[in-house]
Amino acid sequence: MPELPEVETVRQGLERRVLGRRISAIRVLRPGTVRGQPASWMEGRRVASFHRKGKTLIMELSGEGSRPRADLIVRLGMTGRLVLNPREAPLLPHTHACISLDDGREELRYCDPRRFGMLRLSTPQETEQMLHSLGPDALEVTESEFTGRMGKRHGAIKGWLLNQQVLSGLGNIYADEALFAARVHPQTPAGKVSKAARRALYRAVRNVLRRAIALQGTTFRDYIDIEGRPGKFMSRLQVYGRAGQPCRRCNNTVQRIVICGRSSHFCPSCQRRPRKTAFSL
DNA sequence: GCAAGCCTGACC
DNA sequence: GGTCAGGCTTGC
Structure with a gap:
């Protein structure tokens, strides 16, 4: 599932292989x-930059003559892929759009079986609005903003980490991994996380995301980068997808429960439930 | 039938 | 406004 590290890996690949190239044509295979x-707005423009905020990728397209700048906003959702292919390569099933580059011998293809992802072509102002609705990027946020945003919220810390309006970039995998690293129980109300644990969680989030980027992300099922390569972070996962297996730290059994409708993996002895005493803060 | 991310909407 | 359930989609 593309979360911040996977989207960053895609962004870096696009920067290497697509930056500065001209969009000669776009074929939309699935209307909408x-x-x-x-979509024809894209044609004839050059790719000026690739940005990322959280899991959202922004491809900035140059203005040409009297045409203003435009942005292609990409959200990969759960199974979305952007792949760079020679024109003659067979289309993956569920390929919804192909963006021809330069002379058309190579194209950037968007494929998404579950269709939870989306492409949106927007004006710079629309892009600004969209980005404004997202919380700070999980790698850019400062410690004081991170701890401050936890505030006195009553919802589970797990849900807080997944809320893109509060903090953008984490999905289920890295939320579970960060909570494990910080030894915080996923059901702890966000506002009840101690000061020390907030700091530990801040560091854990940054640490797990940085390490995952260094290994080109996690391929649990579908994710691949633009050159078709899977991530290499799976072997580093401590709890995600390891329910019933021994905790790598204490050998107790990793558990899986549902919080805010999402599966949560944690070690019940490394991540204790908060005690409801006056001194728990 | 379950999993995912995220949008909508119901509820306090 | 905060919080969370429900629905979307489809391969396993």
Whole structure:
């Protein structure tokens, strides 16, 4: 599932292979795939930059002559892929759009079996609005903003970490891994996480994301980068997907429960439930 | 039938 | 406003 490290890996690949190239044509194979402005808006423009905020990728397209700048906003959702292929390579099933580059011998293809992802072609102002609705990027946020945003919220810390309006970039895998690293029980109300644990969680989030980026992300099922390579972080997972297996730290059994409708993996002895005493803060 | 991310909407 | 359930989609 593409979370911050996977999207960053895709962004870096695009920067290496697509930056500065001209979009010669776009073929939309599934109507409605590109929302916002008409897809033909992209044609003839150059790719000026690739940015990322949380899990959202922004491909900035140059203005040409009297045409203003435009942005292609990419959300990979759960099974979305962007892959760079030679024109003659066979299409993966569920390929919804192909963006031809330069002379058309190579194209960037968007494929998404579950269709939870989206492409949106927007004006710079629309992009700004969209990014404004996202919380700070999980790698850019400062410690004081991170701990401050936890505030006195009553919801489970797990849900807080997944809320993209509060903090952007974490999905189920890295939320569980960060909570394990910080030894915080996923059901702890966000506002009840102690000062020391907030600091530990802040560091754990950054640490797990940085390490995952260094290994090109996690391929649990579908994720691959633009050159078709899977991530290499799976062997580093401590709790995600390891329910019933021994904790790598204490040998107790990793558990799986549902919090906010999402599966949560944790070690009940490394991550204790908060005690409800006056001194628990 | 379950999993995922995220949007919508119901409820306090 | 905060919180969370429900629904979307499809391969396993």
